[in-house]
Amino acid sequence: MPNVAVETVKLTIDGQSLTVPKGTLVIEAARQVGVMVPHFCYHPKLKPDANCRMCLVEIEKIPKLQTACSTPVAEGMVVRTATTVVNEAHKSVLEFILANHPLDCPVCDQGGRCDLQDFSHEYTPTTSRFIEVKRVFQKEYFSPLIEKQMNRCVQCLRCVRYCDEVMDVKALAPVNRGTMTEIKHFGTHELDCEFCGGCIQICPVGAITSRLSMYEFRPWMLKRADTVCTYCGDGCQITLQTKDNQLIEVNSSLGAGRNNGDLCARGYFGYHATTHPDRLTTPLVRRDGRLVPATWDEALEYVAETFAQLKLKHGAQVFAGVITARCTNEDLYLFQKFMRLAVGTNKLDSSARYGQVNAVRALCRIQGTHRWPVTFEDIAAAEALLLVGTNITEANPITGLRVKEAVKKHGATLLTVESLQPTVGTISNIANLAAHHFTAHPDQYKPVVLGLIKAVIEEGLADQPLSQKAPAYLQAIRDAVHALSWPTIEAATGSSAASFKEAARAFARTARAVIIVGAGVLREPGASGLAATLQDLLLLTGHHGRPGCGLAPLAEQNNDQGAVEMGTVTECLPGPCDLDDQEARARVSALWQEDLPQGPGLTIPEILEEARGKTLKALYLVGEDPVGSLPESARAKEALEGVEFLVCQELFLTETAQMAHVVLPACSYAEKDGTFTNTEGHVQQVRHAIEPVGESRPDWEIFSDLAGLMGYPLEYGDAKDLLKEIRALVPGYNLPGPTPKPSRPDHTAVDRYLQQGYAEDLGERYRYTPPVKAAGRLTLLVDQSLFHSGKFSTKAKGLLHLQAEGAVSLNPADAARLGIVEGDRVLLSNELGHCRTTAKVWDRIPAGLCRFPEHFDQEARRLLSVSIDVATGVPYYRSAQVKVEKAQ
Amino acid sequence: MPKHEPVLLKNMLQPGYTGSLADYERAGGYQALKKVVGKVAPADVTAMVIKSGLRGRGGAGFPTGVKWNFLPKDYKGTKYLCCNADESEPGTFKDRQLMERDPHQVLEGIAIACYAIGAETAYIYIRGEFVLGSKILDQAVTEARAAGYLGKNVLGTGVNVDIWVHRGAGAYICGEETALLESLEGKRGLPRVKPPFPATSGLYGKPTVINNVETLANLPHIVNRGPEWFASIGSPPKSAGTRIFCVSGHVKRPGNYEVPMGITCRELIFEQAGGMRGDKPLKAFIPGGASAPFLTPDHLDVKLDFESVAQAGSMLGSGGVTVMEEGTDMVWAALRLMEFFHHESCGKCSPCREGSSWLVQTLRRILAKRGRMEDLETLVQLCNNIAGRTVCAFGDAEVAPILSTLKYWRPEYEALIREAEAHRAHELPMAAARH
Amino acid sequence: MLKEKYTTEIADILSRYPVKRSALLPLLYLAQREQGYVSEAAMQEIAGILKLTPPQVYETVTFYTMLNLKPLGKFHLQVCKSLMCALVGSDILIGWLEKKLGIKAGETTHDGLFTISKVECLGACGTGPMMQVNDDYYERLTEEKVDRILADLKRDGTSALKTGPFMWPEPAPAKRGA
Numbered sequence A: 001m002p003n004v005a006v007e008t009v010k011l012t013i014d015g016q017s018l019t020v021p022k023g024t025l026v027i028e029a030a031r032q033v034g035v036m037v038p039h040f041c042y043h044p045k046l047k048p049d050a051n052c053r054m055c056l057v058e059i060e061k062i063p064k065l066q067t068a069c070s071t072p073v074a075e076g077m078v079v080r081t082a083t084t085v086v087n088e089a090h091k092s093v094l095e096f097i098l099a100n101h102p103l104d105c106p107v108c109d110q111g112g113r114c115d116l117q118d119f120s121h122e123y124t125p126t127t128s129r130f131i132e133v134k135r136v137f138q139k140e141y142f143s144p145l146i147e148k149q150m151n152r153c154v155q156c157l158r159c160v161r162y163c164d165e166v167m168d169v170k171a172l173a174p175v176n177r178g179t180m181t182e183i184k185h186f187g188t189h190e191l192d193c194e195f196c197g198g199c200i201q202i203c204p205v206g207a208i209t210s211r212l213s214m215y216e217f218r219p220w221m222l223k224r225a226d227t228v229c230t231y232c233g234d235g236c237q238i239t240l241q242t243k244d245n246q247l248i249e250v251n252s253s254l255g256a257g258r259n260n261g262d263l264c265a266r267g268y269f270g271y272h273a274t275t276h277p278d279r280l281t282t283p284l285v286r287r288d289g290r291l292v293p294a295t296w297d298e299a300l301e302y303v304a305e306t307f308a309q310l311k312l313k314h315g316a317q318v319f320a321g322v323i324t325a326r327c328t329n330e331d332l333y334l335f336q337k338f339m340r341l342a343v344g345t346n347k348l349d350s351s352a353r354y355g356q357v358n359a360v361r362a363l364c365r366i367q368g369t370h371r372w373p374v375t376f377e378d379i380a381a382a383e384a385l386l387l388v389g390t391n392i393t394e395a396n397p398i399t400g401l402r403v404k405e406a407v408k409k410h411g412a413t414l415l416t417v418e419s420l421q422p423t424v425g426t427i428s429n430i431a432n433l434a435a436h437h438f439t440a441h442p443d444q445y446k447p448v449v450l451g452l453i454k455a456v457i458e459e460g461l462a463d464q465p466l467s468q469k470a471p472a473y474l475q476a477i478r479d480a481v482h483a484l485s486w487p488t489i490e491a492a493t494g495s496s497a498a499s500f501k502e503a504a505r506a507f508a509r510t511a512r513a514v515i516i517v518g519a520g521v522l523r524e525p526g527a528s529g530l531a532a533t534l535q536d537l538l539l540l541t542g543h544h545g546r547p548g549c550g551l552a553p554l555a556e557q558n559n560d561q562g563a564v565e566m567g568t569v570t571e572c573l574p575g576p577c578d579l580d581d582q583e584a585r586a587r588v589s590a591l592w593q594e595d596l597p598q599g600p601g602l603t604i605p606e607i608l609e610e611a612r613g614k615t616l617k618a619l620y621l622v623g624e625d626p627v628g629s630l631p632e633s634a635r636a637k638e639a640l641e642g643v644e645f646l647v648c649q650e651l652f653l654t655e656t657a658q659m660a661h662v663v664l665p666a667c668s669y670a671e672k673d674g675t676f677t678n679t680e681g682h683v684q685q686v687r688h689a690i691e692p693v694g695e696s697r698p699d700w701e702i703f704s705d706l707a708g709l710m711g712y713p714l715e716y717g718d719a720k721d722l723l724k725e726i727r728a729l730v731p732g733y734n735l736p737g738p739t740p741k742p743s744r745p746d747h748t749a750v751d752r753y754l755q756q757g758y759a760e761d762l763g764e765r766y767r768y769t770p771p772v773k774a775a776g777r778l779t780l781l782v783d784q785s786l787f788h789s790g791k792f793s794t795k796a797k798g799l800l801h802l803q804a805e806g807a808v809s810l811n812p813a814d815a816a817r818l819g820i821v822e823g824d825r826v827l828l829s830n831e832l833g834h835c836r837t838t839a840k841v842w843d844r845i846p847a848g849l850c851r852f853p854e855h856f857d858q859e860a861r862r863l864l865s866v867s868i869d870v871a872t873g874v875p876y877y878r879s880a881q882v883k884v885e886k887a888q
Numbered sequence B: 001m002p003k004h005e006p007v008l009l010k011n012m013l014q015p016g017y018t019g020s021l022a023d024y025e026r027a028g029g030y031q032a033l034k035k036v037v038g039k040v041a042p043a044d045v046t047a048m049v050i051k052s053g054l055r056g057r058g059g060a061g062f063p064t065g066v067k068w069n070f071l072p073k074d075y076k077g078t079k080y081l082c083c084n085a086d087e088s089e090p091g092t093f094k095d096r097q098l099m100e101r102d103p104h105q106v107l108e109g110i111a112i113a114c115y116a117i118g119a120e121t122a123y124i125y126i127r128g129e130f131v132l133g134s135k136i137l138d139q140a141v142t143e144a145r146a147a148g149y150l151g152k153n154v155l156g157t158g159v160n161v162d163i164w165v166h167r168g169a170g171a172y173i174c175g176e177e178t179a180l181l182e183s184l185e186g187k188r189g190l191p192r193v194k195p196p197f198p199a200t201s202g203l204y205g206k207p208t209v210i211n212n213v214e215t216l217a218n219l220p221h222i223v224n225r226g227p228e229w230f231a232s233i234g235s236p237p238k239s240a241g242t243r244i245f246c247v248s249g250h251v252k253r254p255g256n257y258e259v260p261m262g263i264t265c266r267e268l269i270f271e272q273a274g275g276m277r278g279d280k281p282l283k284a285f286i287p288g289g290a291s292a293p294f295l296t297p298d299h300l301d302v303k304l305d306f307e308s309v310a311q312a313g314s315m316l317g318s319g320g321v322t323v324m325e326e327g328t329d330m331v332w333a334a335l336r337l338m339e340f341f342h343h344e345s346c347g348k349c350s351p352c353r354e355g356s357s358w359l360v361q362t363l364r365r366i367l368a369k370r371g372r373m374e375d376l377e378t379l380v381q382l383c384n385n386i387a388g389r390t391v392c393a394f395g396d397a398e399v400a401p402i403l404s405t406l407k408y409w410r411p412e413y414e415a416l417i418r419e420a421e422a423h424r425a426h427e428l429p430m431a432a433a434r435h
Numbered sequence C: 001m002l003k004e005k006y007t008t009e010i011a012d013i014l015s016r017y018p019v020k021r022s023a024l025l026p027l028l029y030l031a032q033r034e035q036g037y038v039s040e041a042a043m044q045e046i047a048g049i050l051k052l053t054p055p056q057v058y059e060t061v062t063f064y065t066m067l068n069l070k071p072l073g074k075f076h077l078q079v080c081k082s083l084m085c086a087l088v089g090s091d092i093l094i095g096w097l098e099k100k101l102g103i104k105a106g107e108t109t110h111d112g113l114f115t116i117s118k119v120e121c122l123g124a125c126g127t128g129p130m131m132q133v134n135d136d137y138y139e140r141l142t143e144e145k146v147d148r149i150l151a152d153l154k155r156d157g158t159s160a161l162k163t164g165p166f167m168w169p170e171p172a173p174a175k176r177g178a
């Protein structure tokens, strides 16, 4: 965030003088000098509502008591929070609030951490003067996940306000009035919302509680561990609360982590996946064709021995390894070190291949660094935001909240180019907040972006200095967009030239602009090119390289960014540095005191290719399940069947693990220590909350032991030791502070691009060829839903309550045309295969598109084909053309 | 002919006056608008209103022109005027008559105010139950628009004034100006925390003036006859002009009486309203709607102007005068009003929400002869803990009936409680012994 | 579906406000006029028209006493019970109505014709006791008048005894003059 000179105000609170920024609320100023003014309805995240009247204080020269939560400080103000009058006021307000309260603390899950309990303890006598009849609300559930007990409600409306102001969901309603006001949801069915858990967390009393952990604990029984959620790239800090090695509850605290107290359903209700009964608890070794339990010694020795034999027989180049980017940096780092040293090959890759590689490539190419040039704070403070293919609420909900904050709190102009239509629904739709929205199918992102660039050029919005600095670059773009006519763009996008011009003006004429790009772009063909073109847009409008501005590609997995930086994508060494950067090789090998292996790396598709060609003899898969996650057309199963020795290190016995020769049980994030690097490049501490499930072990320990058995000792005392070594090779891993430092673009790289780099592929990037689509088909998009992440979350009972199976979502008009209504069984088919599923009719889906959640895509995957990006080796398989019909 | 010259009710007192545009024009209607729009600078209109001494007739009595002046100067954006026609203060029924019998007088006032403050749009927020009134207003707006008094380009001057009638839907609190704005925005009618005040951030966050129907209806007359004329009526300088007092309760001729401010309560009740029904002695009266503390026969000579009534410990409020004869049960009367306030508390502030139900239940208990002496102290304390501790003035209002009846008629409460105690001592010796 | 049936009326309502949500009360009245109460489906439809979530409509509906979430009798007799009317006999009026119709306040007659409600002040304090029947006010009620009104309502659906444009005391008759 840029430093703007802040006006300050001097005031006195309870005799202490202090200086605070103008506009600070008295309650916050008091907090700064250690004075806690009691309150219920106030919450720093919410606009003051001053309804509970608990925070009354005396302010000199004002006759009536004032609410500290809604009164901004003023120069020379003298505030008293502990006079007799004030104390009496606090007492009396509490007396009112308690009048209708059932005083059922013994059976309330909030007991022990309840504001009402705490303030009562402080202010009220133990007997009440209230001898009248208390009003009683019938007990009702919001849903199988959320319990509401309106008798306990203090009507602070924090839940309702949070749901509206922060989440933009507006699922809760205060209904009726006066003492009969209660919080309800709409309709006779159960609550239907984003299930962010915000209402539970923000309720100061026990009126809204989680049913996942009902009556299981008293707060003081719980052990707490602050760690990081693994469900998406946002990297929310969560507090795992445990009892007897069981996960009881998840919380997030205000002011902590990058999420500052906010979570999504996955983070809040998804914690049971780790302790699912299907977790692998012992190593498994294939004997007589069957996987049977073995001891660690047996299993590891078997692996080490087999590896040694194969290496002796065929050399190191018949090995390959793939690790999931859900692992910690320490795991990832040691994995690549293990592969390079103990095994002796560069043929290793990670799931960051599936999209993150495209993002990092594009950043490196044009800004010279591999991290975001902005932070979440910059997103919230942006004046203009352009979202392209993000599906942000579902994919990166917390980054999405920063976008909402920018628009709702700071009035930012939002432009969205998304595969969704603006509609009000139970899951917040970012397009609703957009000043300029372009509904786009995945193949329309490119023409929309080109339309915006054309509008920037034609409306004379291009940055002046650029025309001096890089006239040829500017001319090349000018020529390229000139060659694209408006009718072409209008036909390709379905949006008018005027709408592009308006949007371009709104975007260009702001001082702080951020472009966020997501899987919709990064996991579709042409990704790295389009990500580069988006940076052209920033360059053209003068935003590129300016503080608070830049391109922010969203990471899907919790440690996608770390996987790249640890050197677990095949083209990179730790750093990340190019695999064949001689200087970097020298640096790494000096630290490791070993020579690095020669020979090429292999991407995931290439590994499968070699396996299919039987040149690959041994494959080490850590947390990766190609059989269960790639489309059938990738023929992963067939490929793996050709591998002589398959080792899977896993939490569960996945489809791939079932084929393995050895299965090694690994710890989940909740059982290990280390670090994750989130989408904005912020490195955060992962801390174990429970002891390892069964005999499972942290991944890095397994690598270390295997290496030792193979005669290449890679020994570390703990994860911290590993982090120390990482620091020596990878910048940005010093003790993580509260906020990340955004990377500053490297000017030589920018100049290189502006002078000649652009020319490499500009022609291709600015050419538009309409896609060929078979008539009568819909575009099927297999993508992320809000309630799940990968397949791991489908083991979480809380999330299964919210979404237990896949269904294809259709646009209402398409559904009507096809004679399909909600709940119908439908058949999806194309040349590759067919699948039967249930139809959901959702007005958020654009016409011509249908969506299926990847988490339940076992059958839908039959319809997808894989294409591989020649430049980045990324396999694309998220969309396909399908015929949709009612199943007979 | 009435003893005092009526101003606002003058037209409708003419036999056969229907309130149609033709009737209104014949009576000199819309001359004031013609006089000012495009001819007198808006700031001068405001100055004229300040000079007249006109104060709000909605309840708080704030000087109208001064309120207009709070709008940000040199502000170029949209501004709004809201006419508060919620008329829901128990005891008040004057705006209804002004709107149903002489709607154009109200519309002309609104148009003048709009011109003065630079608002192009005004909303009349009328209480939902006044279906007839809203229809009459709607029709009047249509007529006035067709005649060029309203709409785009008023009287060919380039000034725009659009008026829309917006019906509430049954909520007393929507008379409170910020609750009114919330309600007009389609939300629950919960008062807003101030500041910001409507003058800077009102309807849709835009600068907004809210004025009562009667306040606005005075404007054409101030323009036509001059601020000096207005300032000479009533008890200037603080209480200039006439007031329409709504007399209800135990009088011979209840109804609306327009008199200069400053006549005595006695004159209003005994001359205008014909005195007590059945000639029973007067026991109590409320001078300014349900929110105003009760007064006693000792206060009959208090002048009905803002200051005098305040000095007597009550308030002029909305002009609703309710008269009670000897024999009226004051605990019952307080309870009836308290029930109203309990029913109408929006529920936003804890003291008001919880306090109103607590007070009602306690009063009911006392009236049902199940009270205790401590209850009286509790009642007073609860009232004091509500007043001044809430977002809006409702909190101050709801305690008026209890505090004032306890002040003047405490023996009635005590008598009920003594009966209760006698009962308890008789029937429940054990329990009584324990207490 | 309101949208089809009242297309122009809805467009006209929306045109009065710069912010859609302001049209909420007018649209709810429309829905209530159509069905006699505000149904869940209507709330949903209105939410769609105004780009609100159904809970936002719901919370608003429940704040206002004139909007009903359940069907009522064809004639909704709302009797003011506030102090001013009570001073002049509104409790007697309620008792009379209850006796005549054989139901208690808050109930609806078996034939679905009448619902009696006790309500707070309706702004007719000088002309009490009074009641509102659907859109109309009936004031200065007596037992005889109530009987006639009930009979009229049953027979004609309306009654001539309803109040016209309000003025009280009534203006002096034309002739007596100055």
Ligand SMILES: Cc1cc2nc3c(=O)[nH]c(=O)nc-3n(C[C@H](O)[C@H](O)[C@H](O)COP(=O)(O)O)c2cc1C
Binding pocket: B055, B056, B057, B058, B059, B060, B061, B062, B064, B084, B085, B086, B087, B088, B089, B172, B173, B174, B175, B176, B177, B178, B210, B211, B212, B213, B215, B216, B392, B393, B394, B397
């Ligand atoms: C609880 C409460 C109810 C009110 N009800 C009304 C009302 O029904 N009509 C009205 O004109 N003013 C009412 N007011 C006063 C308004 O808030 C506001 O002061 C008035 O509309 C301003 O107009 P004026 O300055 O012309 O009086 C009420 C105030 C409060 C606190």
Ligand code: SF4
Binding pocket: A152, A153, A154, A155, A156, A157, A158, A159, A160, A183, A202, A203, A204, A205, A207, A208
């Ligand atoms: S449920 Fe909790 S957070 Fe919501 S209003 Fe009630 S007390 Fe406040």
Ligand code: FES
Binding pocket: A038, A039, A040, A041, A042, A049, A050, A051, A052, A053, A054, A055, A056, A067, A068, A069, A070
């Ligand atoms: S915290 Fe200030 S009024 Fe509730």
